Amino acid sequence: MSADLSDLTAARCAEVRPRLSRTTTFRLTVTYAAVLVIVVVSLISLIYWQAADYMVRQGDAIVTGQVRALLYVDANDLPDEIDRLQAGDLRGVIQYGLFSAQGRYLRGKVFSLPPGVMLNGKPHDWLETGFEDGARAVAKRLPNEQILFVGYNAKTLAGLRDIIFDSLWWSAALILAIGLVLGVLLGVGPLRRVRAVQIISQRIASGDLSQRLPLSGRGDELDALSSLVNRMVSEIGLLLEEVKSVGDNVAHDLRTPLNKLRAHLHRTLEDWSETPDEQLQVHVEKSLHAADVLLGRFRALQRIAEIDSNARLARMATLNPAPLLEELFEDYQAVAEEEGIRLSLCAEPVPALVADRELLAEAVMNLLDNALKFTASGGHVQMGLRFAMGRVRIEIQDNGPGISSQDRERVLRRFCRGQHDPLVSGAGLGLAIVAAVARAHDFDLCMEDAQPGLRVVLQARPA
Structure with a gap:
């Protein structure tokens, strides 16, 4: 057909x-x-x-x-x-x-x-x-x-x-x-x-x-149309490639929690008549935890699809990002202290942005979660806000192991993790959510080497 x-x-x-x-x-x-x-x-x-x-x-x-x-x-x-x-x-x-x-x-x-x-x-x-x-x-x-x-x-x-x-x-x-x-x-x-x-x-x-459609280099209307079509074909290719790999990634990433869930349920069923109620409760709690992990990953996938669908763009408004970063700094300061990590904020006066406040907060929270997750006790995570080269820069920097230059684009895809990620729990969806928010706002998302550590930057044009 x-x-x-x-x-x-x-x-x-x-x-x-x-x-x-x-x-x-x-x-x-x-x-x-x-x-x-x-x-x-x-x-x-x-x-x-x-x-x-x-x-x-x-x-x-x-x-x-x-x-x-x-x-x-x-x-x-x-x-x-x-x-x-x-x-x-x-x-x-x-x-x-x-x-x-x-x-x-x-x-x-x-x-x-x-x-x-x-x-x-x-x-x-x-x-x-x-x-x-x-x-x-x-x-x-x-x-x-x-x-x-x-x-x-x-x-x-x-x-x-x-x-x-x-x-x-x-x-x-x-x-x-x-x-x-x-x-x-x-x-x-x-x-x-x-x-x-x-x-x-x-x-x-x-x-x-x-x-790809040919370009003459003269910059005429045919070149403009061809460039747009080439960009569209590239995006379609990436989407199709991602769709093709999502099934394998989901199967690979969810196999462990599904096996754990089945094992706990099987053990509970086998020991139902001989195991004390307290032990059965532990098995049920472990099963619930495995189910929660599965649901959390499905919710993250659904969240990425929701952001990419542009269904929330109607809530775009002009906002000053400084109060938002200050609010998130206060929320995460206690979390960082519990992990023995110093969290700091340096916010310079910047022009206002056009953004969805909730989505922008979600992107920054995912970046903070990753930074705190990969920073060892005694480390330092910096939140920054400044205006440079005509762009507003929201920066999250840590002094952890960082991400190699060849992996920086790959880790923005769903279920893709860096070489240090297998040592840390996670599903590889946090940066994918950040990338989806950046696409929805037409922001630039880039990763820079902090020597040591990683600096993730969201760059946006002023309103």
Whole structure:
């Protein structure tokens, strides 16, 4: 069933093959190119509109100025002056026409008045075949009742319009082509990375948790996602490894108290009729003690699971750890004196933390229990609170045998004990509870060599 599910998952992953046209890089590049085309078109259109408006006003000024200048010419000399001006217009931009009072042609290149022309001396559009869009003209009746017509053919505006339109189309086509090419070039790399991520993910989904997603080192969004997935896979691997080893550890660690319990019960049952009541009571008390040991270890396992489930994170609050350490110092001072151990506290002023007070107290108590357990009579256990390198440090230090550097990470797991632990009673769950509290609070838990002894440090960011 598991193999079939893995094959089905791999088959589904294999079916979803990313395409270049669907990659975010390709789409963004093409989108940016399209937006750039729209911006360029808008900009060029604005430039053309401004230039056309300027040229129309220039055309109005030209025809109006020409009409005003010709008004000062003597009526008898006006035909010759029009011929002279017309001959001097080599570009054919300005055209003149002189008509009788009845509109009969007299002189110039304009042979007939446009239909409906206004003789008010004001510029208007010259909409006639053969003239460019934007042409302007002025018609005015002279004092001798003749009609003077001056027109301006907007050839410059037409040429500018052709240049702008050609530039517009070519620039739009070039921008889109470059956008498509860049989209392809920029999309191929991420596509290959996504494909590599997909292949590795299929292997991870098939159960190979040793695989890790590739990192490019550029720190982009794919690297961020891959780093997060790699961290998640590492955590899952550790959890699975711990789950696999819990059964063996539980069986190994609980075998002794279970055997003791069975032996006491068996002896009680065998000697039930022959043994005095006082002896039977001793056997029952030993059986109860063995049962209490078993229940205590199961409660510790349940406590670790409860802390890891983050069910208590709703009780997080801002607190000053100094009063908590002072309270625990007072509680454990008498215990330390009974063992012949000197317990001291050095608490410096530190910023407040965000923590669950009960869980933090439980972690510190487990550290104190371990420190007192492994410190011989006449030894010294120090409790410390200080602020260094931007972190609040809660320190528990003893001068016992310590823990070797190769065992420091291993002893944080359930039922794992150091090389000196077999000489001391315990289940190997105290540091596992401390590690669970550190995980729940996102604290750093580290062990340092106190020379001699061990220093366990909980490091936390200020609130």
